[in-house]
Amino acid sequence: MLYLIIAIIILFLVLVVPNIRVVPQSQAYVIERLGTYLTNWDNGLHIKIPFIDRIAKKVSKKEKVFDFQPQPVITKDNVTMMIDSVIYFAITDPKLYTYGVERPMAAIENLTATTLRNIIGELELDQTLTSRDVINNKLRSILDDATDPWGIKVNRVEVKNITPPASIQEAMEKQMRAERGRREAILRAEGEKQSAILVAEGQKQSVILEAEAAKESEIRRAEGEAQAILEVQKARSEGLKMIKEAQADKAVIRLREMEAFEKVSNGQATKIIIPSNIQDMAGLVTSITEVAKK
Numbered sequence: 001m002l003y004l005i006i007a008i009i010i011l012f013l014v015l016v017v018p019n020i021r022v023v024p025q026s027q028a029y030v031i032e033r034l035g036t037y038l039t040n041w042d043n044g045l046h047i048k049i050p051f052i053d054r055i056a057k058k059v060s061k062k063e064k065v066f067d068f069q070p071q072p073v074i075t076k077d078n079v080t081m082m083i084d085s086v087i088y089f090a091i092t093d094p095k096l097y098t099y100g101v102e103r104p105m106a107a108i109e110n111l112t113a114t115t116l117r118n119i120i121g122e123l124e125l126d127q128t129l130t131s132r133d134v135i136n137n138k139l140r141s142i143l144d145d146a147t148d149p150w151g152i153k154v155n156r157v158e159v160k161n162i163t164p165p166a167s168i169q170e171a172m173e174k175q176m177r178a179e180r181g182r183r184e185a186i187l188r189a190e191g192e193k194q195s196a197i198l199v200a201e202g203q204k205q206s207v208i209l210e211a212e213a214a215k216e217s218e219i220r221r222a223e224g225e226a227q228a229i230l231e232v233q234k235a236r237s238e239g240l241k242m243i244k245e246a247q248a249d250k251a252v253i254r255l256r257e258m259e260a261f262e263k264v265s266n267g268q269a270t271k272i273i274i275p276s277n278i279q280d281m282a283g284l285v286t287s288i289t290e291v292a293k294k
Contacts, residue, residue: 096151
């Protein structure tokens with residue numbers, strides 16, 4: 001009886017204990033029974049039948065990152081360049097991943113290379129360098145559809161580097177320097193233009209201010225002359241008024257005419273001015289004599 005108990009314990013340790021498995025989190029075991037797929041074990045405690053069941057494959061459900069080597073591709077305008085990409089994917093169906101394709105990573109790499117060549121072949125060089133988002137989206141969509149039968153979900157694809165030939169890089173650098181020179185020339189021309197505009201505006205304002213000052217000066221001068229004329233006229237008016245108030249007769253007026261004629265005769269003029277009433281000179285002298293007597 002003792003030997004029987006010992007034999008049962010040894011048999012239990014040999015057959016049962018090794019067939020008790022604990023599946024970790026984020027992993028799955030593919031179980032086969034007599035060489036045929038039976039089920040998937042998710043995380044937790046599981047027991048398999050000895051000699052009948054076996055673990056065909058252990059699959060990790062974590063997202064994986066696969067970095068491909070640079071691949072030579074040819075653009076639509078016949079430029080050969082090197083492109084390397086990165087794929088982020090996860091295994092969603094352990095059964096399809098186990099039985100769907102041989103060497104899944106190699107299959108994904110080859111599929112990525114051929115798909116990338118097809119996409120780049122439809123683009124020219126400039127479009128290839130500026131359309132990374134388009135390339136990433138197309139590549140992810142095609143790879144995701146192609147890997148569904150393999151139990152793989154492609155979450156994201158990124159084109160990491162695009163390396164054109166050395167001659168193309170040199171030409172692009174020359175073009176970039178030329179573009180920078182053109183922008184610099186444009187900025188310099190714009191600055192000179194703005195400076196000329198400001199100078200012209202300043203000169204315009206200066207001319208306007210000078211014209212305004214001249215205008216104001218002429219207005220002040222005209223006002224002064226008008227005021228002077230007005231004062232002279234006022235003085236003459238006052239003089240005439242005084243003469244009128246003094247009741248000057250014709251003799252006084254003629255005397256004033258003689259005084260004016262005397263001043264004219266003392267000048268350097270070559271012309272001789274004769275009064276229109278020269279025939280009344282005798283009467284004028286008589287009048288002056290009478291005034292002198294008074």
